Amino acid sequence: MEFRTTSALLYLDAVSVSFDGFKALNSLSLTIAPGEMRAIIGPNGAGKTTMMDVITGKTRPDEGEVLFDGTHDLTALDEASIAVLGIGRKFQKPTVFDSHTVEDNLRLALAGDRRARTAIAWRETVAARERISSILETIRLTAARSRLAGNLSHGQKQWLEIGMLLAQDPKLLLVDEPVAGMTDAETHQTAELLRAINAEKTVVVVEHDMTFVRALGVKVTVLHEGRVLAEGSIDQVSENERVVEVYLGR
Amino acid sequence: MTARPLDRGTLVFLGLVAAAAIVVPALNLALPESSPLHVPTYLVSLFGKYVCFALLALSIDLIWGYCGILSLGHGAFFALGGYAMGMYLMRQIGGRGVYGNPLLPDFMVFLNWKELPLAWWGFSSFPYAMLMVLAVPGLLALVFGWFAFRSRVTGVYFSIITQAMTFALMLAFFRNDFGFGGNNGLTDFKDILGFNVQADGTRAALFAISCVALMLGYLVCRVLVASKFGMVLIAVRDAEARARFLGYRVESYKLATFVISACMAGVAGALYVPQVGIINPGEFSPANSIEAVIWVAVGGRGTLAGAVVGALLVNYAKTSFTSGPLAPYWLFLLGGLFVGVTLWLPRGIVGTVQHWRARRREVAPDASGPAEGAPDGAAQKPLAAE
Numbered sequence: 001m002e003f004r005t006t007s008a009l010l011y012l013d014a015v016s017v018s019f020d021g022f023k024a025l026n027s028l029s030l031t032i033a034p035g036e037m038r039a040i041i042g043p044n045g046a047g048k049t050t051m052m053d054v055i056t057g058k059t060r061p062d063e064g065e066v067l068f069d070g071t072h073d074l075t076a077l078d079e080a081s082i083a084v085l086g087i088g089r090k091f092q093k094p095t096v097f098d099s100h101t102v103e104d105n106l107r108l109a110l111a112g113d114r115r116a117r118t119a120i121a122w123r124e125t126v127a128a129r130e131r132i133s134s135i136l137e138t139i140r141l142t143a144a145r146s147r148l149a150g151n152l153s154h155g156q157k158q159w160l161e162i163g164m165l166l167a168q169d170p171k172l173l174l175v176d177e178p179v180a181g182m183t184d185a186e187t188h189q190t191a192e193l194l195r196a197i198n199a200e201k202t203v204v205v206v207e208h209d210m211t212f213v214r215a216l217g218v219k220v221t222v223l224h225e226g227r228v229l230a231e232g233s234i235d236q237v238s239e240n241e242r243v244v245e246v247y248l249g250r
Numbered sequence: 251m252t253a254r255p256l257d258r259g260t261l262v263f264l265g266l267v268a269a270a271a272i273v274v275p276a277l278n279l280a281l282p283e284s285s286p287l288h289v290p291t292y293l294v295s296l297f298g299k300y301v302c303f304a305l306l307a308l309s310i311d312l313i314w315g316y317c318g319i320l321s322l323g324h325g326a327f328f329a330l331g332g333y334a335m336g337m338y339l340m341r342q343i344g345g346r347g348v349y350g351n352p353l354l355p356d357f358m359v360f361l362n363w364k365e366l367p368l369a370w371w372g373f374s375s376f377p378y379a380m381l382m383v384l385a386v387p388g389l390l391a392l393v394f395g396w397f398a399f400r401s402r403v404t405g406v407y408f409s410i411i412t413q414a415m416t417f418a419l420m421l422a423f424f425r426n427d428f429g430f431g432g433n434n435g436l437t438d439f440k441d442i443l444g445f446n447v448q449a450d451g452t453r454a455a456l457f458a459i460s461c462v463a464l465m466l467g468y469l470v471c472r473v474l475v476a477s478k479f480g481m482v483l484i485a486v487r488d489a490e491a492r493a494r495f496l497g498y499r500v501e502s503y504k505l506a507t508f509v510i511s512a513c514m515a516g517v518a519g520a521l522y523v524p525q526v527g528i529i530n531p532g533e534f535s536p537a538n539s540i541e542a543v544i545w546v547a548v549g550g551r552g553t554l555a556g557a558v559v560g561a562l563l564v565n566y567a568k569t570s571f572t573s574g575p576l577a578p579y580w581l582f583l584l585g586g587l588f589v590g591v592t593l594w595l596p597r598g599i600v601g602t603v604q605h606w607r608a609r610r611r612e613v614a615p616d617a618s619g620p621a622e623g624a625p626d627g628a629a630q631k632p633l634a635a636e
């Protein structure tokens with residue numbers, strides 16, 4: 001598949017990031033089309049999380065171009081502005097607000113005014129309440145809605161964080177290792193959930209779990225040493241000699 | 251969910267403080283000295299001092315307990331508010347000073363100054379001085395916080411630079427040529443708004459006003475923490491990066507809270523000065539800020555009422571201790587108290603009580619429906635279901 005850069009939702013061109021001389025990203029180029037779901041795999045330290053850091057404004061690249069929606073230069077914006085533009089992110093280590101209830105976590109994530117000035121007079125709308133209930137159904141946490149997020153199991157936290165992404169209503173979801181620490185059944189359900197989300201939104205998933213990536217059934221990009229090693233269907237890339245070498249050899 | 255600012259706990263708290271504001275002055279003014287219930291004037295001022303400390307503790311709890319920012323420089327905001335009030339009181343002395351100079355306070359005459367420094371202009375006006383009580387700590391917090399939060403200085407680094415801030419101010423105020431009375435500070439106050447600061451009535455009124463300030467401060471904090479603003483503060487405390495990636499401009503929330511908190515500390519300092527009769531650079535001492543943080547830790551951070559309880563208890567203990575033979579060991583006791591609370595009572599007094607009560611409610615069989623607050627062990631794993 002070939003996409004013109006102008007129509008791409010996310011466009012990375014020759015992006016490099018180095019930490020004390022070590023190149024975490026080495027001239028990485030990547031194009032994600034609107035509505036696409038892309039799986040990103042690669043060995044530990046390949047630069048997958050660093051790529052997400054660059055897209056979400058946490059890390060400034062040394063070189064290269066990062067465009068969102070064809071026009072927004074993400075390298076010039078901070079985290080909050082990028083989030084408001086419509087990029088949501090799930091962290092590798094599930095990160096939720098532990099001392100808030102499950103419901104309040106979603107409430108805080110819900111799209112809307114984020115300004116400190118207006119937050120004091122903020123009142124919840126009926127539509128917002130319904131939206132929260134529907135997300136709770138989707139992430140199967142309705143029964144836990146009043147529990148503190150800090151008391152959830154690891155898998156539940158992962159789902160809550162995905163729910164927060166949904167509430168945020170972004171155009172693009174970046175999901176870093178969503179099934180780490182999940183049972184097989186949970187992994188399967190997460191793949192289904194992401195596929196359902198992809199019906200409306202563009203999704204980039206980073207994952208090590210090959211069964212999960214296979215279950216997603218989407219185009220795969222293999223990262224290695226900060227650059228793209230291979231791209232194609234899961235079957236194509238797993239037959240690719242260099243990919244096999246990187247994963248098994250060395 | 252956002253809460254009602256005036257919940258039951260708040261009403262009880264406001265009721266208690268309001269009662270103190272009426273009862274203590276009444277027992278002082280209305281009863282003869284021979285009565286066993288008479289509260290002597292020195293005690294009224296001592297209680298007034300405690301109430302000011304409680305307001306300072308409240309301001310620290312807002313920023314530390316809710317936003318997770320440990321400021322070890324709130325003593326500086328307190329002292330700046332105190333100096334603003336002290337400057338007003340100095341100007342009220344007028345020609346009644348030792349040197350009888352109608353314009354210049356004694357220490358300026360002593361230093362051979364010929365005219366009033368610019369910084370002192372306007373302080374003969376009470377409204378202007380009160381504006382400065384809020385504006386000086388507020389502006390300092392705004393500038394300091396703007397740089398610190400924008401450069402994402404957090405955690406222990408922030409605590410250290412706030413200590414450095416209060417230390418630097420202490421050194422500056424110690425200097426005679428800085429123009430605020432040097433190491434003697436400002437004292438020998440005569441009257442406030444025309445009332446003699448030593449008079450029983452004035453003392454009683456100052457106590458009552460301190461109580462009202464504490465109530466207002468508490469209300470401000472409640473309105474903030476019960477709103478979505480407060481939800482975001484707790485979110486920032488729990489997972490700052492998560493809040494950023496949700497689109498919240500974390501530094502704006504921090505800055506607003508820091509400035510409001512500094513203004514509250516300033517008001518506390520301003521009410522403290524006429525009741526103790528002096529303000530000197532010692533109030534900027536880094537140890538003062540640390541002590542105030544200990545009050546909050548003892549009472550329970552993130553509970554508002556805990557800050558007040560902690561400030562009252564620790565200061566009462568301090569007064570009892572430092573007036574007895576064990577006085578030289580007070581700092582050891584304070585340090586021990588802090589270590590003890592951190593180890594065995596990490597939620598503080600009020601926090602622990604609240605925790606117990608929440609536990610009891612959760613365990614109680616008919617307290618809530620099955621969907622609400624099920625205890626951890628009993629909750630099924632939704633993901634594994636089906």
Ligand SMILES: Nc1ncnc2c1ncn2[C@@H]1O[C@H](COP(=O)(O)OP(=O)(O)OP(=O)(O)O)[C@@H](O)[C@H]1O
Nearest residue numbers: 019023024042043044045046047048049050051092
């Ligand atoms: N802030 C940082 N400072 C220094 N080195 C870093 C930093 N962040 C990442 N690195 C290094 O950059 C490389 C890429 O890290 P990254 O986290 O992007 O890998 P990853 O592909 O997400 O790996 P994993 O599968 O283990 O999550 C690693 O070698 C890591 O040690």
Ligand SMILES: [Mg+2]
Nearest residue numbers: 048049050092
């Ligand atoms: Mg990673």
